[in-house]
Amino acid sequence: MPRVVPAVNRALDVLELFLDHPQLSARQVMERLDLPRTTVHELLVTLEARSYLISVPGQPVQYRLGMPLFQLGAAFSGRLDLVREAQCVARDVAAACDEAVHVAVLDGSDVIYLVKFDSTHPVRMVSAVGRRLPAHCTAVGKILLSGLDKAGLDAVLAKGDLLGMTPASITDPDLLREHLDRVRAESVAVDVGESDTAMRCVAAPVRDHSGATIAAMSLSAPIIRWTPQAHVEWAGLVREGAATLSARMGYRAPTR
Structure with a gap:
């Protein structure tokens, strides 16, 4: 059977938190997912680098969903x-x-x-x-x-x-x-x-x-x-x- 990649799973867990919250801090992500600080930091840095998350202007420790997720959603909706x-x-x-x-x-x-x-x-x-x-x-x-x-x-x-x-x-x-x-x-x-x-x-x-x-x-x-x-x-x-x-x-x- 194909193996589920834990890192991808955790990244998706992070993104799904934002379905119920317009913005979250690294600490809030860590607490809600019960993950180590280093792991959360690496996930957030990676997602931000790909623009799936962006830092809230004026609040650098706060994150919100980025434009690629809207583009993916629009593509799905169109189908x-x-x-x-x-x-x-x-x-x-x-x-x-x-x-x-x-x-x-x-x-x-x-x-x-x-x-x-x-x-x-x-x-x-x-x-x-x-x-x-x-x-x-x-x-x-x-x-x-x-x-x-x-x-x-x-x-x-x-x-x-x-x-x-x-x-x-x-x-x-x-x-x-x-x-x-x-x-x-x-x-x-x-x-x-x-x-x-x-x-x-x-x-x-x-x-x-x-x-x-x-x-x-x-x-x-x-x-x-x-x-x-x-x-x-x-x-x-x-x-x-x-x-x-x-x-x-x-x-x-x-x-x-």
Whole structure:
């Protein structure tokens, strides 16, 4: 087996400290990594020589990340493909539950489905990639609307009346705002027959490197299979799937 190079490992450990701290001193690096002073000094000198770390102007004992890391990040970001990554993750989630899994994005007041994996059951959700539905009637849509700031949500609601797809659809703007507050707090949304009376759906947000909600992943099943136990299990699956896709899109969950 190829050998992991300890010095490279330690250098990466140093760089990863700066994910949570805008700047650090040599002493802080030493304390956080529990490394000898000489080792830390050599690592910092090497990283600074390659401009991966730079001394903070006016504070020579303080370091911050350098431009090459931004360039590497930009190169990685430019190669990310939401649809390609979503297909990989959604396929795994669908295989784990044998129910329909979708990934959708917001387009004005509607959602557009980018990815779909069907269940193998005879009774299943009828949908298609490219299909457009009113955001307020779907679990993915409610996730995406909850990710908007107040001005963004106001702009969406100003486009026209909230038309219902079923009697369960939320068509009152004030009720929708209250509902989205709960969705935002819980980071999960449920469609209880709001787009199709025979179906139930649960969705979670997909975030990018900045933490912005760029898509939503959902799991849908007919009411005949939507038991309380299944609801809990599937909500967990879709949360995990959305978190995995978010990580692939560069999102890093805050440390507690």
